[in-house]
Amino acid sequence: VIRNARALTPDFVPEELWHRDGQIGALSAALRPLVQGSRGTHVIITGPSGVGKTTLARHVVQELERKAFDVTSGYVNCISDSTHSQALSALLRDSGRGADLRPEGTPTSAFIDRLRRLDSQFVALVDEVDILEDPLMLSALYDVSNVTLVLITVNEDDLLADLDSRVQSRLMSAQRIHLEKYHHAELCDILQARVDVGLAPGTVSSLVVERAADIAAGDARTGIVLLGRAVQRAQDEGRTSVTCADVDESRESALRAIHERNVVTLSTHQRVLYEILREAGELSAHELHERYEELAGSPRSQRSRRRYLRGLERYKMIRKLRSGGGTRYEFRGY
Numbered sequence: 001v002i003r004n005a006r007a008l009t010p011d012f013v014p015e016e017l018w019h020r021d022g023q024i025g026a027l028s029a030a031l032r033p034l035v036q037g038s039r040g041t042h043v044i045i046t047g048p049s050g051v052g053k054t055t056l057a058r059h060v061v062q063e064l065e066r067k068a069f070d071v072t073s074g075y076v077n078c079i080s081d082s083t084h085s086q087a088l089s090a091l092l093r094d095s096g097r098g099a100d101l102r103p104e105g106t107p108t109s110a111f112i113d114r115l116r117r118l119d120s121q122f123v124a125l126v127d128e129v130d131i132l133e134d135p136l137m138l139s140a141l142y143d144v145s146n147v148t149l150v151l152i153t154v155n156e157d158d159l160l161a162d163l164d165s166r167v168q169s170r171l172m173s174a175q176r177i178h179l180e181k182y183h184h185a186e187l188c189d190i191l192q193a194r195v196d197v198g199l200a201p202g203t204v205s206s207l208v209v210e211r212a213a214d215i216a217a218g219d220a221r222t223g224i225v226l227l228g229r230a231v232q233r234a235q236d237e238g239r240t241s242v243t244c245a246d247v248d249e250s251r252e253s254a255l256r257a258i259h260e261r262n263v264v265t266l267s268t269h270q271r272v273l274y275e276i277l278r279e280a281g282e283l284s285a286h287e288l289h290e291r292y293e294e295l296a297g298s299p300r301s302q303r304s305r306r307r308y309l310r311g312l313e314r315y316k317m318i319r320k321l322r323s324g325g326g327t328r329y330e331f332r333g334y
């Protein structure tokens, strides 16, 4: 039944990016100057979870690196590497140009110098950028003349709100690329392509694909995980074809799997806040901060904590409630 199990996981890199031709074109155009050895246009990619933001960025930059000799790229997800030096070190490590620099104890200027001395143009893919603890990293990167920024975030307002006015005004001129949720038919195409790669013919009918697309409501990640679970369920019961009931019955387990996968990527301090709320269920902002300060080894600033909490909200792990008595936080994950 299963030909390539990886095809039905979100980590599988698809050959083809469906229904994003316009965005692929826009990002390629913004980065085109790099082929000639000059800096590209900075880009901010926005859109809800599961619409292909990360995949789009990686896809286009990979193509670019294939075509141009003097382009290097680095990727960092700020959910996992949220401090200034963690993020810079992750960027360099990913590009293969900073393996010798330790994330702890290396001054951030050393990372920046390393980038400046590269004899190539550098594309910095900074994912979930609004979770970055110290947005100064962006100004530091911005000041390196061979660095082109590709910033990825769900909500641009969150990103710009916390930046100092200098960086803010600079990013005003960045090119915006927005990705909407997929339409039903688009999501069906994406899911069908995964099915074709991953499963023997006849395992999943187009009706089943449509059912998964219905439930996923425009979010490709949810659709892919859901189908994967449904296939698993059918297989566990010794059947060679998947039914709509398999999809319906797999909903909870798919959502839980996505949730658990997100928890694993949290950085230490974010994890502390998550655990406090998971245990308590609901807390006032004041109580939450108090408990955090008790538990965290070296507590981060209130501003950083607000960013972490925003990340948790983003992943739908917690909910922020505003009531007469002030802000409260509620655990909502599995």
Ligand SMILES: Nc1ncnc2c1ncn2[C@@H]1O[C@H](COP(=O)(O)OP(=O)(O)O)[C@@H](O)[C@H]1O
Residues within 6 Å of the ligand: 009, 010, 011, 012, 013, 014, 016, 017, 018, 019, 020, 047, 048, 049, 050, 051, 052, 053, 054, 055, 056, 190, 220, 221, 224
């Ligand atoms: N247009 C597309 N064509 C094929 N696969 C896609 C497409 N968009 C998203 N995916 C797949 O859906 C999953 C989620 O995409 P991702 O880029 O991580 O979303 P985001 O970063 O917006 O949350 C990934 O497994 C990705 O391969």
Ligand SMILES: [Mg+2]
Residues within 6 Å of the ligand: 053, 054, 055, 127
């Ligand atoms: Mg992403």
